[in-house]
Amino acid sequence: RSTLFPYTTLFRSGRRLYSDVAMAVLYILIKSGVRVVLPPANLCCGFPARANAKDRMHGDVTLRDTIILSQIREMLGYMVFDAVVVSCGTCREALHELGVEETFSCSLMDASAFALNQAGMPLVQQAGRLSYHTPCHDSLRGEGVTLLKRLIADVSRQPHCCSEAGTLSLSRPDITRAMLQRKAAVFANTPNCAPNDMVVTNCPSCLTGLGRHAEKGPKPVHMAVYLATRLGGESWQEEAKQMLLQAEIVPF
Numbered sequence: 313r314s315t316l317f318p319y320t321t322l323f324r325s326g327r328r329l330y331s332d333v334a335m336a337v338l339y340i341l342i343k344s345g346v347r348v349v350l351p352p353a354n355l356c357c358g359f360p361a362r363a364n365a366k367d368r369m370h371g372d373v374t375l376r377d378t379i380i381l382s383q384i385r386e387m388l389g390y391m392v393f394d395a396v397v398v399s400c401g402t403c404r405e406a407l408h409e410l411g412v413e414e415t416f417s418c419s420l421m422d423a424s425a426f427a428l429n430q431a432g433m434p435l436v437q438q439a440g441r442l443s444y445h446t447p448c449h450d451s452l453r454g455e456g457v458t459l460l461k462r463l464i465a466d467v468s469r470q471p472h473c474c475s476e477a478g479t480l481s482l483s484r485p486d487i488t489r490a491m492l493q494r495k496a497a498v499f500a501n502t503p504n505c506a507p508n509d510m511v512v513t514n515c516p517s518c519l520t521g522l523g524r525h526a527e528k529g530p531k532p533v534h535m536a537v538y539l540a541t542r543l544g545g546e547s548w549q550e551e552a553k554q555m556l557l558q559a560e561i562v563p564f
Contacts, residue, residue, distance in 0.1 A: 357406035401449030441466035447515035476521025
């Protein structure tokens with residue numbers, strides 16, 4: 313432990329889809345006094361392969377992940393980890409199956425929830441309103457609206473799947489087209505879902521699905537990015553880049 317970083321986390325990033333989400337997670341954690349350990353780049357959790365019945369690929373990926381994460385735990389045996397954090401619900405499910413809680417002797421949880429609850433990120437409630445989309449694979453376990461209500465007065469929950477559903481939009485476009493139309497109807501009948509409004513979610517895949525409504529629906533924003541903007545203003549990414557220049561690179 314150190315007085316500068318009283319908490320330590322391992323962040324399994326979903327930066328393959330949206331790099332700003334990964335940067336936002338690092339920013340809110342570091343600004344909240346959390347030391348963050350990143351595994352090697354592009355370490356996929358394997359969930360997409362499993363969902364598409366790619367059994368051999370899934371086995372190869374999970375075996376590699378298990379070895380790498382175990383080696384990280386051994387290399388950093390002097391560290392006490394407070395959590396393994398993620399920014400994606402499917403990653404949480406996959407890492408739970410890998411047994412990362414036992415590997416690192418800590419909990420597995422959403423990064424935004426850790427920053428707000430454990431690390432005590434310094435944010436207070438403001439006036440205003442937001443809509444929130446709960447992912448089908450929810451790393452916040454249904455607590456997204458509760459967390460947001462601590463930060464903004466009026467939060468409405470938007471029902472139904474975004475239609476992306478990971479890779480379902482690729483494998484069954486006929487089904488997802490109907491789901492897309494159903495979600496569009498929700499936005500059309502919700503007062504605070506105009507194009508200039510914002511809908512917060514905590515799933516990178518949902519950003520893609522919700523983004524299909526960009527012309528007529530609200531702008532989708534990942535919760536970590538929303539928190540980073542609240543914490544550091546519109547220029548948070550520039551501050552984050554300067555912070556990350558001080559990171560220590562450990563040869564692996």
